[in-house]
Amino acid sequence: MLRLTALASTAVFVLTTSASAATCGNTSAGFATWKTEFAKEAKRAGVKGPGLEALAQAQYATRTIAADRNQKSFKYSLQKFMQVRGADTIVAQGRKRKARNPKFYAALERQYGVPAGVLIAIHGMETAFGGFMGDSPIVSAIVTLAYDCRRSDFFVPHAVGALILVDRGSITSATLGAKHGELGHTQFLPGNALTYGVDATGDGRVDFYNITDAMASTANYLRAKGWKPGKGYQPGEPNFAAIKQWNAASVYQEAIAIMAARIDQ
Ligand SMILES: [Ca+2]
Numbered sequence: 001m002l003r004l005t006a007l008a009s010t011a012v013f014v015l016t017t018s019a020s021a022a023t024c025g026n027t028s029a030g031f032a033t034w035k036t037e038f039a040k041e042a043k044r045a046g047v048k049g050p051g052l053e054a055l056a057q058a059q060y061a062t063r064t065i066a067a068d069r070n071q072k073s074f075k076y077s078l079q080k081f082m083q084v085r086g087a088d089t090i091v092a093q094g095r096k097r098k099a100r101n102p103k104f105y106a107a108l109e110r111q112y113g114v115p116a117g118v119l120i121a122i123h124g125m126e127t128a129f130g131g132f133m134g135d136s137p138i139v140s141a142i143v144t145l146a147y148d149c150r151r152s153d154f155f156v157p158h159a160v161g162a163l164i165l166v167d168r169g170s171i172t173s174a175t176l177g178a179k180h181g182e183l184g185h186t187q188f189l190p191g192n193a194l195t196y197g198v199d200a201t202g203d204g205r206v207d208f209y210n211i212t213d214a215m216a217s218t219a220n221y222l223r224a225k226g227w228k229p230g231k232g233y234q235p236g237e238p239n240f241a242a243i244k245q246w247n248a249a250s251v252y253q254e255a256i257a258i259m260a261a262r263i264d265q
Helices: 004-008 028-044 049-057 062-069 078-084 087-100 102-112 116-127 138-147 152-167 190-196 211-224 240-246 250-264
Strands: none
Touching (some): 028 138, 028 152, 049 138, 062 138, 087 116, 087 250, 102 116, 116 211
C-alpha cells in the first residue's frame, strides 16, 4: 500500500483517455455498467478472452474500498518502524534463508547484480517470506479500484495488467493478494508484475507465488530501475535510488538498506 505513490510515476501502459472512457463511481451501484464499458477499453489495450471473462466475473470489492478510504498517513520514526515491522526477526530469519540456499541467491546476483540481502529483506518485509500474501481476490480488488473515482487513473493500467496476467495464466479470478491487488511473495502491483515478471523456473509461466519466479522478478525490477552491480545500496550510495523505486516511504527504504546489509554481513 505504501508503494502506491512511488509506482504512480512508473505506470506501464499508456491508455488514451478518450470520451469513451468508462465512467467511474463511488458506490457499487454503477459497477456492472462500468465493467461493460471498461471491457471495450481493455480489449483495445490487448486483453483477450480469459482476461475479459475475469473482468465480467469481478465482484465489487467492498473491503478494498474500505481499506482505501481508511489509509492513515505514515509518521513512524525509522527506529519505531523497524521495531513495529519486526526488523530483527526478518534479519535473523533472512540470514538463515540465505545460508540454506546460497547458490540460488548467488545466481540471482550474477544475473541481475542485486545481492541476496536486499531481495531477502524485501521478501521478509512484504509478506514475512511468503507467510501471508493477502486474502483479497486480486482481479476484483484492482478492477474495483480502477472503477472507484478516487484514483482511477492510477489503477486503470494495473487493472489492465491484471487482466493480461489472467490471459497469460499467471493468475486467475480466484488468485488472492493484498487489498490493493498486490500479488505474490513480494507484492507487485499487477501492471508492474506484467512488466517486470520473470519465468525463472522455465515452465513457461510467470508465477509470483513461486519463490524462484518471484525473487527473480524482484531482482529484475531493481535492475530495470538502475541497479548497478557491485555498488553500494545505503543512502547516498548509487543503488539506494533503485530501492527508492520499490517503495515511496523513506523509512521503508532506509529499513530495507539496513536489514539487507545485516543479512549480507
Ligand atoms: Ca515459472
